[in-house]
Amino acid sequence: MTRIFGHFVALEMAGLWLLDFLPCLLVFDILLSQGNATWSDITVLQHATALAFAVSGTWTLLGLYQPDIFLRTNRLLVSTATGAILALPALIATAYVCGIDPAGLLGPSPLRPLQFVLSWVALLFATRALFRIALQLNLFARAVLIVGSPADAARIRGAIDQVRAGFFRVVGIAAPDNAHALAPAELGRRRVWAVVVTEEARGALPQDTIMRGKAVGLHVFSDVEFREQQLRRIDIDRLAPDWMLFAPGLTRGAPEQALRRLADIALSLGVLLFTLPVILLAALMIAAESPGPVLYRQERVGLHGRSFTLLKFRSMRTDAEANGPAWARPNDSRVTRIGSFLRRTRIDELPQLFNVLRGEMSFVGPRPERPHFVEKLAAVIPRYNDRAAVKPGITGWAQVNYPYGASIEDARQKLSYDLYYIKRRSLFLDLLILVATVRVILFQDGAR
Numbered sequence: 292m293t294r295i296f297g298h299f300v301a302l303e304m305a306g307l308w309l310l311d312f313l314p315c316l317l318v319f320d321i322l323l324s325q326g327n328a329t330w331s332d333i334t335v336l337q338h339a340t341a342l343a344f345a346v347s348g349t350w351t352l353l354g355l356y357q358p359d360i361f362l363r364t365n366r367l368l369v370s371t372a373t374g375a376i377l378a379l380p381a382l383i384a385t386a387y388v389c390g391i392d393p394a395g396l397l398g399p400s401p402l403r404p405l406q407f408v409l410s411w412v413a414l415l416f417a418t419r420a421l422f423r424i425a426l427q428l429n430l431f432a433r434a435v436l437i438v439g440s441p442a443d444a445a446r447i448r449g450a451i452d453q454v455r456a457g458f459f460r461v462v463g464i465a466a467p468d469n470a471h472a473l474a475p476a477e478l479g480r481r482r483v484w485a486v487v488v489t490e491e492a493r494g495a496l497p498q499d500t501i502m503r504g505k506a507v508g509l510h511v512f513s514d515v516e517f518r519e520q521q522l523r524r525i526d527i528d529r530l531a532p533d534w535m536l537f538a539p540g541l542t543r544g545a546p547e548q549a550l551r552r553l554a555d556i557a558l559s560l561g562v563l564l565f566t567l568p569v570i571l572l573a574a575l576m577i578a579a580e581s582p583g584p585v586l587y588r589q590e591r592v593g594l595h596g597r598s599f600t601l602l603k604f605r606s607m608r609t610d611a612e613a614n615g616p617a618w619a620r621p622n623d624s625r626v627t628r629i630g631s632f633l634r635r636t637r638i639d640e641l642p643q644l645f646n647v648l649r650g651e652m653s654f655v656g657p658r659p660e661r662p663h664f665v666e667k668l669a670a671v672i673p674r675y676n677d678r679a680a681v682k683p684g685i686t687g688w689a690q691v692n693y694p695y696g697a698s699i700e701d702a703r704q705k706l707s708y709d710l711y712y713i714k715r716r717s718l719f720l721d722l723l724i725l726v727a728t729v730r731v732i733l734f735q736d737g738a739r
Contacts, residue, residue: 301458304357307418310418310422311355315414316343319343342385346382349374350415355370355371358458369734374411376408379407427457432457433458434482435451436461436463437461438465438473438486438489439489443489444489451521466492467488467492467493473504475509479507484509484510485509485517487512487517488511490514524692524704524708524710525707525711527703527707527710535677539715540713540716547718551721554718554721556648562644569638569641573638573641577630580629581608581609583608585604586602587603587604588601589661591659592661592665593651593659601651602643606630606631637731644685653682655685655725657681657683660678668702678706678709681716687712688720688724689705689708693708
């Protein structure tokens, strides 16, 4: 992984993206050269690049470059087929924008669009099959030596096995006083890429030995840092009490804050205009199905613990909480038929765009929780109130990485992602979350 604007990005996935992008670029360059003899080579290359970006951008939106997708065969098959189909309208739309006749690009044969789709399916399957084989053969695996006890090393092995299997391999566990195992010559012989030091072993580690290793390119991580980098979430149990004082995501200057606010306003207005027919139709369907208000108003906890009124389309019966607040459950009988559809497609969240315009929420941030649950969760989960350090959001890092949660343990797991976002927050990470949100909506991940 490499760090971009504070966020950790898998370089292997960038390589996979290039494997998909370059063949598309080559094919479009050939097709445009043959069909537009008056164009210069530069013009052809520019248009071919735009078309290739449109196709590979569609695949990015669908999550085809997520490391964990290789661990879920069914999801990989569905995403690949969906990506090949949706790339066609993206290609046609981009061609119109570039002033290219789609008919000339696709050719006179009515079977040409099908040929494109089948070619993309073959390309996506081939690159991912090769990538998966490479992972199984450990061709990408970097050797990692763990310094500490076997029990402590289990945490690190868990991080690797959970989402990074095939990218790392543990070549051994060494005690901090094992000078032979930590000698630069021995580390070089075993081709160790990184040494991961458990917290318990840090005090006994010979500093001069490690510094000599770093001088020749050895990477050294604490176990907390390594798991944060690979899992891209925070270890709540090992979080320092003053962690927010040193969180780069909370020290952004006024220009970035102003830019984020402008982006929130522009994005909210754009989505409202684009989805206005959907909003009107949803309101009519809710009113027709059951008596009661179309909009549901609920108190939520926002920035610095201040309460505000969150707006949603009503998706439950009006007597849903006659017995008090309760989390939604699988197949919840309180949810109406229209409400179930609105929840799966996330349409019920659209009125929150007005909360963003009023400045109570941001487009990206931790999801706002109800005061009843905040009080309950803060009593049993360390650092839970730290979520209020930034504005809550319509979507967030936890929402695109963890399924819908309806328990204390789920809230704990989602908090680990929320705190990672707060620590690493940047416009770049916001963009990644917005891209991932498209995938979540299309595949209804975590909807309830």
